[in-house]
Amino acid sequence: MKTPVLPPRTIERLSEYRRSLLEYLAGGKPYIFSHELAALHHYTPEQVRRDIMLIGYSSFQRKGYDVKKLIRRIAGILDTPRGINVAVVGFGNLGHAITNYFRGKRSKLNIIASFDNDPGKVGKVTLGVVCYPVQQLHEIIREKRISIAVLTVPPEAAREITARLVYAGIRGILNYTSVPLQVPENVFVESYDFITFLEKAAYFVKLSGER
């Protein structure tokens, strides 16, 4: 079964929808209207309907969407049957925080390794994740079939580690360093820069203060 090509923004929203649908389901209601799902995220009902249209799902008799089936359909889009293995590279505060976010959240995304240079961390199991020395990057990534790396190393190490990740066959990198990364085009990279985010917020706060 081929995964449909969907707009990136739709993918993000599907991830968000799924989480609130799981919560909603726990509340005991089996159906949800587009305007209800929209309200949970402050999106418009049209947006929600369009996203759901794009994944080819249909509601039953305008009684709202069947929550369980919708969750299953979203899982069909986002999840890989066998799951995807993830490594956190650089196991400092941020690496810990992100690992912690995932504790028992998504069975299909498994953070199964972390890497660090600190001898005090290497060899230990933290939050259920084994910490390996960075020297073993290549070996462990291949062995454990890790396809996504969360990059949280110090900026001066970012480029070298990225080259090694790519060489080891990594398929996706979430870049939390402030360094722009150079990778082959078949590797997915997205960068999340705390300083840029904060400067952006500051700009809009400044702007709104002037008007």
Added chain:
Amino acid sequence: MKTPVLPPRTIERLSEYRRSLLEYLAGGKPYIFSHELAALHHYTPEQVRRDIMLIGYSSFQRKGYDVKKLIRRIAGILDTPRGINVAVVGFGNLGHAITNYFRGKRSKLNIIASFDNDPGKVGKVTLGVVCYPVQQLHEIIREKRISIAVLTVPPEAAREITARLVYAGIRGILNYTSVPLQVPENVFVESYDFITFLEKAAYFVKLSGER
């Protein structure tokens, strides 16, 4: 002097440009071509030129842009003369990580307080930032004129803390919890969800593996 209204994506890039321009300047070169600046971030030269056009800056004699002047112009857009005070709300791993990112980086964005419930943290100074009990949220935010909050509390606390931040007069929130926030429209909010980001990467990795 009024701050020009610029597209959000341009603001993000200006923040990125500034950082690489500062580095570039340290390398001793006083001028930079649009294609050089573009290459540093894997943008196109047209994109860079358009952004620079939007901030009303002009190069001198097609010798490239005067790096110092360009930095100054970007600062005029992004920075507030008196600086902006920032608080980290929830001083766990993520709060520490973000605070650490800022150590001595931007003189105009000052993380001057953190809040937590843990008595082991309250009252201590970590990374140069005093940790206050959450009960003092309102008082400290008003007193210290804090206008931006970095929200890194556990999800179950997110809504209540947000309401209190808004009531205390906060102007911008960077939401690192997975909870969608409800705020008045004059408050800037942007949400950064680690799970969504990772699921998005997983989707595109899955997709590229099928083709």
Added chain:
DNA sequence: TAGATTGTTAATCGATTAACAATC
């Protein structure tokens, strides 16, 4: 000068919103 670079407008691409017929 010739070649490289810039500033800017027009064209394109992508995402959101509006509109509305069809359905229950």
Added chain:
DNA sequence: TAGATTGTTAATCGATTAACAATC
């Protein structure tokens, strides 16, 4: 039925890319 809701197309909005005259 009447009212609410859906699925989908068309219109709009926003951002990027292409194109190119002007400049040095």
